[in-house]
Amino acid sequence: MKYIVTLFILFLSLISCNDYSEQNEKSLKLAEKKEAVFKNISKKWLFIFPEAKPEVNKTIENWNEWEQFKRELQEKPKTSLLAFQLKVKTVSKKSDSLSLTVPESFNIPQVRSRLVTLNTKIKSLDTYIHLDEIPEKRVLKLITEINEEIKGVYTQWNEIIIKKAIPKEVGEDDMIRALDTTRLANKKFQEKVIEDEKNQQLEQKDSI
Numbered sequence: 001m002k003y004i005v006t007l008f009i010l011f012l013s014l015i016s017c018n019d020y021s022e023q024n025e026k027s028l029k030l031a032e033k034k035e036a037v038f039k040n041i042s043k044k045w046l047f048i049f050p051e052a053k054p055e056v057n058k059t060i061e062n063w064n065e066w067e068q069f070k071r072e073l074q075e076k077p078k079t080s081l082l083a084f085q086l087k088v089k090t091v092s093k094k095s096d097s098l099s100l101t102v103p104e105s106f107n108i109p110q111v112r113s114r115l116v117t118l119n120t121k122i123k124s125l126d127t128y129i130h131l132d133e134i135p136e137k138r139v140l141k142l143i144t145e146i147n148e149e150i151k152g153v154y155t156q157w158n159e160i161i162i163k164k165a166i167p168k169e170v171g172e173d174d175m176i177r178a179l180d181t182t183r184l185a186n187k188k189f190q191e192k193v194i195e196d197e198k199n200q201q202l203e204q205k206d207s208i
Contacts, residue, residue: 034081034134035081037081037134037136037139038080038081038084040136040140041081041084041129041136041139041140041143042076042077042078042084044140044143044144045076045077045084045143046076046147047073047074047143047146047147047150048147048150048151049070049074049150049154050150050151050154052154052157052158053157053158053161055161056154056157056158056161059103059105059106059157060103060106060157062103063101063102063103065094065097065098065101066098066101068094069091069094069095069098072087072090072091072094073091075087081134084129085129085130088122088125088126088129088130089126089130091122091126092122092123092125092126095118095119095122095123096119098115098118098119099112099115099116099119102115105160106156106157106160108160110156111153111156111157111160114149114152114153114156115153117149117152118146118149118150118153121142121145121146121149122146124142125139125142125143125146128142
């Protein structure tokens with residue numbers, strides 16, 4: 001009987017050892033995979049903010065939301081995958097307010113649209129990098145796309161400055177004023193015609 005009990009205990013020990021060994025192997029493989037993902041993201045993690053025109057820099061120098069966003073994005077995590085996850089979470093929060101706080105000079109639909117698209121890309125990065133199985137290729141692609149969106153924002157700003165710097169044609173202001181005067185006159189004429197028609201209709205009703 002003791003012999004059977006001993007064999008049974010030995011059997012359970014072997015099973016436990018095998019289970020532990022398998023779990024340990026899985027844990028090691030998962031850790032190695034996460035380390036590989038961390039290294040690849042670390043190599044790719046470089047966000048470029050283009051050189052802008054002096055007028056652009058002057059406009060955005062007091063835009064705190066943009067400066068905080070830029071600073072957070074350019075600070076590269078160095079320790080672990082978790083550090084990247086925390087970084088992206090912080091950047092995602094910072095990017096939420098960008099389209100709502102644009103300086104007045106740049107507050108046009110095209111710029112706001114660019115900033116909303118940039119925010120959407122960062123939200124996607126935040127989602128993918130927090131998955132249990134991180135889709136590495138998608139994450140690396142999003143980093144590239146975010147860089148493209150940042151470049152697009154600066155391009156839009158530069159275009160606004162360039163358009164403002166283009167001198168108006170001689171007499172353009174006079175022409176614009178003349179067109180405005182004509183529009184106003186036409187509007188008043190139309191209002192007078194409508195008013196006269198109403199008066200005529202009232203007179204006709206009174207005469208019946």
